[in-house]
Amino acid sequence: MNASRPVALPLMLGCLLDVGGNVSTASAQTTSDPSASSSASADAVPAPAGSPGQHAPLPDWFPPEGWPTPVHDQKPHTFALADKLDFSPGGDAGDVAWDVEGWRGGDYNRLWFKSEGEQTFTRAERNIDAQLLYGRFIKKYYDVQIGGGIQTATFEGRNVTRAQAVVGLQGFVPYNYDLETLLFLSQDGAVSGRVTFLREYLLTQRLVLQPRVEANIAAQRVREFTVGSGLNNIELGVRVRYEIRREFGPYVGLSFDRSFFGTVDLVRAEGIDPSQLRLVFGVRAWH
Numbered sequence: 001m002n003a004s005r006p007v008a009l010p011l012m013l014g015c016l017l018d019v020g021g022n023v024s025t026a027s028a029q030t031t032s033d034p035s036a037s038s039s040a041s042a043d044a045v046p047a048p049a050g051s052p053g054q055h056a057p058l059p060d061w062f063p064p065e066g067w068p069t070p071v072h073d074q075k076p077h078t079f080a081l082a083d084k085l086d087f088s089p090g091g092d093a094g095d096v097a098w099d100v101e102g103w104r105g106g107d108y109n110r111l112w113f114k115s116e117g118e119q120t121f122t123r124a125e126r127n128i129d130a131q132l133l134y135g136r137f138i139k140k141y142y143d144v145q146i147g148g149g150i151q152t153a154t155f156e157g158r159n160v161t162r163a164q165a166v167v168g169l170q171g172f173v174p175y176n177y178d179l180e181t182l183l184f185l186s187q188d189g190a191v192s193g194r195v196t197f198l199r200e201y202l203l204t205q206r207l208v209l210q211p212r213v214e215a216n217i218a219a220q221r222v223r224e225f226t227v228g229s230g231l232n233n234i235e236l237g238v239r240v241r242y243e244i245r246r247e248f249g250p251y252v253g254l255s256f257d258r259s260f261f262g263t264v265d266l267v268r269a270e271g272i273d274p275s276q277l278r279l280v281f282g283v284r285a286w287h
Contacts, residue, residue, distance in 0.1 A: 078104050080287050083198075084212075086255065086280040095121050097255075097280075099196075103135065110135040112145055125154040125270075127226075131166045131182075142171040149184070155224045162225070163187045175200075192218040192227065203240075208249065212237040221262055226270060228262025241284055250283045 080102035087096055097118040103110040112135050117128030133147030145168040152161045168182040180196040198212040216232040239253030259267045259274035267274045 074106050076104060076106055078102070082283070082285050084282065085284070086282045088255070088278045088280045095119065105135070108137045110137075110143065112147070114149075126159075127151075127153045129164075131164075133166060133168065135170070141173045142169065144169055151184075151186075151225065153225045155226075160224045162190075186222075188222075190218070190220045190222050190227075192216065192232075206243045206249075208241050208243060210239045210241065210251075210253075212239070223266060226263065226266045228260075228264075228266055230261045232261075232263045233257060233259045237280075239280070239282075247287060248283070248285045251281070253280050253282075254278070255280050 080100070082098065082100045084097065084099035086098070089095065099116045101112065101114040103112045105111055112133040113131070114133065115128070115130040117126065119126045119128070129149055129151040131147055131149035133145040135143040135145045138144050145166070147166050149164045149166045150161060151164060152159055154160075164184040164186050166182060166184055168180065170181075171177075171179045177197065177199045180194075182194045184190075184192045184194075186192075194214065194216050196212070196214045198210060201209040203209055212235075214235045214237075216227075218227045218229055218232055221227065221229045235255060235257045237253060237255040239251040241249040241251030243249035255276075255278045257276045257278075264274045
């Protein structure tokens with residue numbers, strides 16, 4: 001190692017002197033010949049955009065055309081929920097009762113479908129309504145809805161049907177409550193409304209307790225649909241379900257339905273008890 005140092009040192013000094021001489025010569029040529037400097041500047045290639053010290057020009061508008069959307073928040077989605085699908089053997093008010101809804105759309109605009117009703121197979125009686133609504137997001141967790149619907153019921157052994165205009169407000173606060181209010185205006189000018197409130201409590205990670213309250217009111221008496229003026233009925237229910245999956249859970253519960261005021265006489269005329277307590281079995285599912 002020590003023997004090589006005397007040889008390497010002269011070689012390094014020679015290289016440095018040679019480079020310094022070339023630099024000095026080039027500098028002298030440039031100073032003495034101004035035309036050479038201008039020619040070199042003209043032939044120089046500009047640094048590409050994005051290189052150090054060089055900024056890319058901004059487009060006329062931003063983002064430029066053709067750029068992908070960073071967040072797909074306007075992509076349409078589909079949701080369907082069967083919140084109540086009851087089976088009650090031997091019930092006078094309905095062997096099967098349901099409350100289903102679904103929507104198609106984005107965060108702000110949605111097309112809603114809703115259906116609620118009951119069917120008694122033993123006496124071929126039914127009370128069914130369905131709505132098709134446009135929903136618009138107005139506040140955190142709340143949508144205002146407007147559209148139309150059809151209600152069908154059994155009266156004196158025959159089916160009667162009426163069309164309705166519908167206005168509603170629906171609020172869903174996760175892990176807190178679900179509220180639905182609907183106002184109906186029939187083709188004959190009859191005004192009625194429905195309020196549904198439910199809440200869920202986690203007993204375990206899979207066992208859920210769901211209290212439910214539903215009330216129906218009407219401004220006019222409509223005998224064909226077993227509707228009296230004022231408060232028609234209140235349904236109180238409590239269900240306990242076991243979620244096999246989050247999207248699917250069978251349940252068992254109790255449902256108490258009580259009619260009031262003028263509706264009591266109409267219900268009795270149809271041979272139905274105005275106060276009923278039923279044991280229900282069913283399933284709740286969503287997708």
